Amino acid sequence: MRYFIIPYIFLELYTTMSVNSSIGFFLTFIWIIVSSLLGMRILKNSPQTISSNLQDMKEGKIDIAKFKSVSILYFVSGILLIIPAIFSDFLGLLLFIYVSYLQLKAKITPQQTNYTNKGDDNVIDVEIID
Numbered sequence: 001m002r003y004f005i006i007p008y009i010f011l012e013l014y015t016t017m018s019v020n021s022s023i024g025f026f027l028t029f030i031w032i033i034v035s036s037l038l039g040m041r042i043l044k045n046s047p048q049t050i051s052s053n054l055q056d057m058k059e060g061k062i063d064i065a066k067f068k069s070v071s072i073l074y075f076v077s078g079i080l081l082i083i084p085a086i087f088s089d090f091l092g093l094l095l096f097i098y099v100s101y102l103q104l105k106a107k108i109t110p111q112q113t114n115y116t117n118k119g120d121d122n123v124i125d126v127e128i129i130d
Contacts, residue, residue, distance in 0.1 A: 008087075011087055012086070015087040018086075035081045036082050039081030039082035040082060042077060042096065046075060049074055049103070053067050074096075081093065
């Protein structure tokens with residue numbers, strides 16, 4: 001794990017300095033503030049999103065594994081957006097778009113039913129032709 005943290009910190013530093021030199025300090029500061037506010041909003045709305053995903057799971061639109069991954073990725077995207085750095089903002093935004101796609105896909109997927117359309121065994125189906 002420690003072998004991952006040091007390159008990540010250098011990558012964060014490099015991307016933040018590159019963006020800062022390209023667009024200026026003020027716009028970089030505004031970017032970091034807006035992304036932090038977006039991350040806080042995501043985390044604030046997480047109970048409603050989790051309950052919506054739970055309802056989709058109950059209806060059979062998503063399975064338990066996808067429910068877990070969507071819920072975890074939703075939290076991680078919010079946390080990455082709160083971190084004041086540019087590379088983590090990109091990662092958080094990509095995760096948020098992916099989670100939004102999965103949630104939209106679950107909303108438009110028809111409900112799966114577990115029953116068959118089998119009739120009563122004691123009824124004889126006949127057709128009368130005049």
